[in-house]
Amino acid sequence: MHRRIIAPGALAAASLLLAIPASAASYSPGAPGIGDPYYPYYGNGGYDVSHYGLRLRYQPRTDELRGTATISARTTQDLSSFDLDFLLDVSEVRVNGVKASFTHAEQHELVITPKKPLAKGTPITVMVRYSGVPSTKSAYGFTTWHRTPDGAVAADEPESAWWWFPSNDHPSDKATYDVSVTVPEGTRAISNGALRSTSTKRGWTSYSWRQDRPQATYLATLAIGRFDITTSRSGRGVPVINAYSEDLGADDAAARASVERTGEIVDWLSNYFGPYPFATAGGYIPNTTTGYALETQTRVYYSPKQFAKGANPSVVVHELAHQWYGDDVSLKGWKDIWLNEGFATYAQWLWSEHEGQGTTRQLAGQVYSSHPADDPFWKVEPGDPGPDDQFDDAVYDRGAAAIQALREAVGDHAFFRILKGWPKAHAYGNASVADFEAYAERISGKPLAGLFDTWLYRPAKPTASAARGFAAAGTSVPRPKSWKNIEAAHDGHNR
Structure with missing residues (x-):
C-alpha cells in the first residue's frame, strides 16, 4: 500500500514515570513503542494481544462513534502500567474486571495503570469504554478516518486503528476480531471476515463480523454507509462478499467489472501461492476521494479512482495477492x-x-x-x-x-x-x-x-x-x- 509517516521524537519521560507500589518495585511500565526502527512509538511493549472484541455505535450524521473494546492479552513482562494506541475520549478502563486509572500521553498513547501490578505471563482482559468524533482527531498532523457523504471509512497504512479502537498497533502483534457495529436502519456496516448476524431494533441495525484468523491492526477495516452488497462463491468454494457505494455514479460499472472477478482471481492465485488462507474474500468501494487501494484482510478497500479510467482487474490481483503476502504472512x-x-x-x-x-x-x-x-x-x-x-x-x-x-x-x-x-x-x-x-x-x-x-x-x-x-x-x-x-x-x- 501507500503512505509514509515519520515517527516523532522520544516521548516525554514524565509521561512514563507512573507510581509503582513499594511491594512491586521490580515491576515497570511497558514500553510506549514496540521498537520498530521506522516507527519507534507504534505498538507497545509488555503484552501480546490474542483477540479484540469491539462493540460500536455510529451516527453518520454527526460522525459520533461510541464503543467498548474488550481486549484479551497476556503480559510478557512484570508490568506496573502499559499503553494502548488510541485517540478518542475514554470514560472507563477495567483490567480483569477492576477499574484502572488511565491518562492520555503524547500523540496517541493511552497509558493504563491497573490497581495491582501484573506479573509476567498473566492473562489479562482489558475493557475500554470510549466515544468521540473521529474526524476531529489527528496525530502527527494527519487523519486516517475518512468521512463520506453517507458515513465513514477506516482504511490506511501503516496505521488506522487509533481512530476507532484501542490497540497494540504494530503488525507483529496479530489477533482475531469480533466487530459488532450498530448504525441507523438503512445504513450498512462492513468489516473483516464473515458476517455472523444482523438484527434491527428501534430504527438501528447491528452487524456482527468475525475474523477468525490472526490479523494485523492496520488490516482491520470499518466502512459505514449505503452499500449494495453482492455475495457469491469462487469456483473452489471460497465465499465472496463485495460492497459498492450506492453513489459511485459513472465508476460503478468499471468497479463491478473488476471487483466481481475476486473469486476467479482468488482461485487463480491459489495455483501459485497455495490454498486461500482465510474463510472469506471480497472488497468494498466507498464513495471517497482517496486514491489508493489497501489489502485490508478478506475485505479489500478500493478507491473509486482506481476504476475511473475503466475496469482494472490488475489492481484486484495486487490486493488479493497480499492476502498471502502481507496478510497471512x-x-x-x-x-x-x-x-x-x-x-x-x-x-x-x-x-x-x-x-x-x-x-x-x-x-x-x-x-x-x-x-x-x-x-x-x-x-x-x-x-x-x-x-x-x-x-x-x-x-x-x-x-x-x-x-x-x-x-x-x-x-x-x-x-x-x-x-x-x-x-x-x-x-x-x-x-x-x-x-x-x-x-x-x-x-x-x-x-x-x-x-x-x-x-x-x-x-x-x-x-x-x-x-x-x-x-x-x-x-x-x-x-x-x-x-x-x-x-x-x-x-x-x-x-
Missing part, C-alpha cells in the same frame, strides 16, 4: 515492506502473462530499461528503504524485478516451490526479508546472498549481467499493454 517490521509490495506487484506480472498482455520477463525488462543508472529510482533499497521511501515506486517495481532475477537464477521449478511454500512455512505469522532469503536458499539449494544484495540493498542500478534474462527485454518489444494498469495499483500510495 505479515512483516516483522516495517522495513520488510518488500515482502508485501514486491510480491503483490509480481502477482500482477504473472496476471499480465496469463492475460497475454506482457510476460514477467518483458515487464522486468521494462523496469530495468526505463530507468537510467543516474535515476534516483535506483537509490531506493527495497530490502530496507527507510520510512521516507517505504512506499516508493522502487519498492514495487525494482522489488518485483528482484523476484524475476531470483526466478532467472534458480529456475522455474525451484522458484514456484518457493512462491507456494513461503506462505505455508509462515502461515498466520510474521517474517522478515532475511527469513525469506534463507528460505529461498534452502529450497533452491543455491547461494543467493549476492543476488539479494544487488537487487535489494545496493543504491545503484544492477549491471546487465545481474539482470540476465531480461535486461534487453524492455527494449526489444514495445511497452507491455498491462503496464498502465499495473502502475495504477500503486498510484496515490505516496501522498
